[in-house]
Structure formats: C-alpha cells, structure tokens
Amino acid sequence: xxxxxxxxxxxxxxxxxxxxxxxxxxxxxxxxxxxxxxxxxxxxxxxxxxxxxxxxxxxxxxxxxxxxxxxxxxxxxxxxxxxxxxxxxxxxxxxxxxxxxxxxxxxxxxxxxxxxxxxxxxxxxxxxxxxxxxxxxxxxxxxxxxxxxxxxxxxxxxxxxxxxxxxxxxxxxxxxxxxxxxxxxxxxxxxxxxxxxxxxxxxxxxxxxxxxxxxxxxxxxxxxxxxxxxxxxxxxx
Numbered sequence: 001x002x003x004x005x006x007x008x009x010x011x012x013x014x015x016x017x018x019x020x021x022x023x024x025x026x027x028x029x030x031x032x033x034x035x036x037x038x039x040x041x042x043x044x045x046x047x048x049x050x051x052x053x054x055x056x057x058x059x060x061x062x063x064x065x066x067x068x069x070x071x072x073x074x075x076x077x078x079x080x081x082x083x084x085x086x087x088x089x090x091x092x093x094x095x096x097x098x099x100x101x102x103x104x105x106x107x108x109x110x111x112x113x114x115x116x117x118x119x120x121x122x123x124x125x126x127x128x129x130x131x132x133x134x135x136x137x138x139x140x141x142x143x144x145x146x147x148x149x150x151x152x153x154x155x156x157x158x159x160x161x162x163x164x165x166x167x168x169x170x171x172x173x174x175x176x177x178x179x180x181x182x183x184x185x186x187x188x189x190x191x192x193x194x195x196x197x198x199x200x201x202x203x204x205x206x207x208x209x210x211x212x213x214x215x216x217x218x219x220x221x222x223x224x225x226x227x228x229x230x231x232x233x234x235x236x237x
Contacts, residue, residue, distance in 0.1 A: 158195050
C-alpha cells in the first residue's frame with residue numbers, strides 16, 4: 001500500500017514537470033510574448049504620431065502646413081505693439097489664416113522684441129519687423145528665411161490703418177510675403193495701389209495718435225529713423 005502511494009505521488013510529480021517543460025506550451029508562451037511586444041511597439045508608434053512636433057520645426061519646406069496647424073491651436077487675433085511713443089492695438093483677420101498664425105507665432109517666440117520700426121514713409125506707411133541686431137538675423141536663419149503665399153481677399157484693402165505683409169518686388173512673380181516684416185498704412189485715404197500686391201491681414205483698432213507721433217520722427221535718405229524706434233509686441237487675446 002505504501003509503495004502504491006509512492007508510485008502515485010511520483011507519477012503526479014512527473015506529470016507536472018512535463019507540463020512545465022512542454023515544448024509546445026513554451027512555444028505558445030513565446031508567441032504570446034512576441035505578440036505582446038509587437039502590440040506594445042505599435043501602441044508606442046501610434047502615440048508618437050499623436051505627439052505634436054516642437055514649433056521650432058518650422059522651415060521653408062513646410063511653411064503652409066505648419067502655420068495652418070499652428071493657427072488651429074493658437075486662435076488669438078489681437079496684439080499690442082508697444083513703443084516709446086505709445087501703444088498700437090491690432091486686430092488680425094481670421095480669414096487670412098496663414099498670415100495671422102505667422103504673426104502670432106513670431107509674437108509668441110518674441111521675435112519682434114529685438115526689432116525696430118525701421119521705415120517711416122511720411123503720409124504713406126510705418127514699417128517694422130527688422131533690425132541690424134545679430135539675434136534678429138539668427139532667428140531668421142533658424143527658420144530658413146521662409147516665405148508665405150499671398151492670401152488676397154477682395155474685401156481686405158489697404159485702407160488707413162491696414163496691416164500688411166512686406167515683400168520683395170524683384171524676382172518675386174508669385175508675390176510671396178516676408179513673414180518677418182510688416183507695415184501699417186498711415187495715409188488717410190489709403191494706399192490702394194497696393195491692393196492685391198501685398199497681403200492685408202489685420203488693421204489698427206486703436207493707437208492712431210501713436211502712429212501720428214511716429215510719422216513725425218526724423219529719418220535718413222532710406223526712410224530709416226535717425227534714432228531707433230524699438231518695439232515689443234504682445235498678445236492681448
């Protein structure tokens with residue numbers, strides 16, 4: 001009887017040992033592990049696709065796609081230009097999405113805060129967004145000196161107080177806009193000869209007295225003010 005019990009016990013031990021070391025079971029376990037690892041990798045890749053690239057990925061090859069997406073995530077449309085002569089409040093147009101997004105982008109990275117109002121054309125325009133500051137030039141190079149396609153709108157004209165994008169006139173048949181330089185129309189009856197030549201993407205809503213003061217400064221032959229007019233731009237809403 002005792003021997004029978006020992007044989008039975010030994011048989012049970014051998015059975016469980018074989019189960020634990022069953023090649024088929026091990027194969028199934030390995031397949032499950034590989035499947036789990038594959039699923040983990042696929043999940044990781046899916047998450048990576050959802051991660052938004054850093055905003056400094058902007059360059060001359062992805063300008064429109066980048067700014068379109070940036071505009072969706074940054075809907076602000078009012079900014080304040082601050083100068084020693086006073087403030088100028090600007091409203092950016094929502095129906096000129098790429099130019100609006102670009103202006104908000106440059107404002108948020110504080111690009112404009114090292115630039116000046118570098119052109120004062122009497123009874124015509126006040127132009128800003130450039131300087132001889134080394135940091136300013138580095139920022140331009142960082143983003144590849146990208147350009148923007150025009151966004152002309154029939155109802156967006158060069159009226160008094162219009163905000164528009166500067167651009168090169170030579171070798172620029174597509175009228176691509178500079179992303180860094182802008183101007184405000186300071187001519188009372190507008191500058192309509194520039195309609196459909198430069199993209200109008202906003203307008204001055206307060207601070208016309210500040211524009212009047214700036215228009216009176218002394219300038220050189222190139223219309224650059226004798227004394228720099230530094231500015232900063234911040235988002236209001």
